[in-house]
Amino acid sequence: MGELTWHEAIQHVLAENGEPMHYQDITDRIIDLDLRSNYGATPRRTVNSHLSMAIKRDPATSPYEKVSKATFALRTLPSPSTSLEQPSSRLSIDGEVDSGVEDTDLEEVGLIQAFGMYWQRDAVHWRNNPPILGRQQIGAETVDFSKQLGVYLLHDGREVTYVGRSIDRPMGQRLYEHTKDRLQARWNRFSWFGLLRVTEDGQLLETQATLSIELVAVTLEAVLIEGLEPRQNRRRGDGFNATEYLQAEDPEIQRRQTHQLLDSLKSKL
Structure with a gap:
């Protein structure tokens, strides 16, 4: 399987699973499937950032929805092959995490990081x-x-x-x-x-x-x-x-x- 962007990998995993997932489980599955060659030092935070940022930028057209704390789902659930070959045209952000994402957009961590x-x-x-x-x-x-x-x-x-x-x-x-x-x-x-x-x-x-x-x-x-x-x-x-x-x-x-x-x-x- 070729190198996927973070959003392609996230959509593939959510489509494959067919139900809402915690962002940590999404990250673990991306790594298990070897969907990327570079995961950075904080892959779980990166996945959470992409999901949160997509919803915040345009909730109406975001391919994701937040169903509970730290748990996300696809608005529509295409087959994994469709998700890989034809990434959603509604996806307005791709590639790496925007450095402008604020901590308040993510799950509250607390004092201990x-x-x-x-x-x-x-x-x-x-x-x-x-x-x-x-x-x-x-x-x-x-x-x-x-x-x-x-x-x-x-x-x-x-x-x-x-x-x-x-x-x-x-x-x-x-x-x-x-x-x-x-x-x-x-x-x-x-x-x-x-x-x-x-x-x-x-x-x-x-x-x-x-x-x-x-x-x-x-x-x-x-x-x-x-x-x-x-x-x-x-x-x-x-x-x-x-x-x-x-x-x-x-x-x-x-x-x-x-x-x-x-x-x-x-x-x-």
Whole structure:
């Protein structure tokens, strides 16, 4: 299947499914079907942006309709082949996301923009300001979270051994310091909750969040639920829509392991 624009891919998936879908499920299916060769660093946000922008620009002629929170459907449901060969002539926007899309057009995220859970200490090549690499999902581009700001937890297995914040110094620097201080032998995993949002090209940017007592309370509840995993809490905190990122191993680790293996083989010759 040839390279599709984001809108062609979205319409293909919605037509194939035949019923409303959450934008995250639409994104996952686009990647599963390999409908594009480049997904950027934030494919879910990109899909949500295209859907929201198409509806906002011209609700009457948009090929999509929003049926509930973060859930979309086609106004008409052509067959997948029709969607691919003859994209809707009503589609007025195509290609990449318009940089003018505002956060208010998208699903409310809250104070926490991104987070990672139980990332492995051994998957980071530790040095001063090390890359802390992750991706939104398989197929997405890798993002370096070393400059992320927010709060983090150190774990020994599943137990939380330390809670810290990265405000005056970014997360990569703070975590590196814990490989040298009194906590160095007391953690093997870490979790983090970031205040900076991730752009499509993998950059970290500040957001203009309007603070309120409710927003702060929701954020605190969500961080505690995610970080401590209380047995009686069977869901996330209300309003917690931050994107979870999966850890990606630093390529330098694999390179060093390969060099060590070659050196070991040479020594035996």
